[in-house]
Amino acid sequence: MKFRYWILMVVGVLSMTVNAQTLTRDEAQIRSALNSFSAMADQGAYEYLGRLFSPELTVDYTSLFGGEPQKVSRQDLMKQWAGFLPGFDTTYHELSNMQVVVNGSSVSAKVDITASHWLGDDGFWAVTGEYAFLMAKVEGHWHITSVTLKANSEDGSRDILAQAPRFAEQKLKAKEARKNSFE
Structure with missing residues (x-):
């Protein structure tokens, strides 16, 4: 019994070691940036979220909303998202299969x-699909240069998308007031 336990432990440790070694420092930085992309958007941390992007980037949500891909500055993109996302009561952008x-x-x-958005007691809208990112390494940091959403399906009602911007400024100010300062 002890021998079998010891063998399982050795195999487990070797497996973890092999997996850890296959992830390079660059891959870790890239994966961290992409995971932070969704987490910071959900937390309204736009001053940090903006750091993940190149000074100018391409944003393509045409599969969901039509139109044309946009070239935008990261400042303008953060202003757009800060004028929209905080208006929801909750957002959750779940990433998988990176x-x-x-x-x-x-x-x-x-x-x-899967990007889920809640507003009020009954307001819900979600979109599932795939994000395609292009990134470039500049001065030792990986920056998103392009983000494209390839939407597959939607659930709930898009009606809440028009309502959220009305509440965004007030809710963002409330979040900012709860920010912890280390100065």
């Missing part, structure tokens, strides 16, 4: 997404 391909100082990454 696939990262590093090619020197550029990256292509894909991740499955």
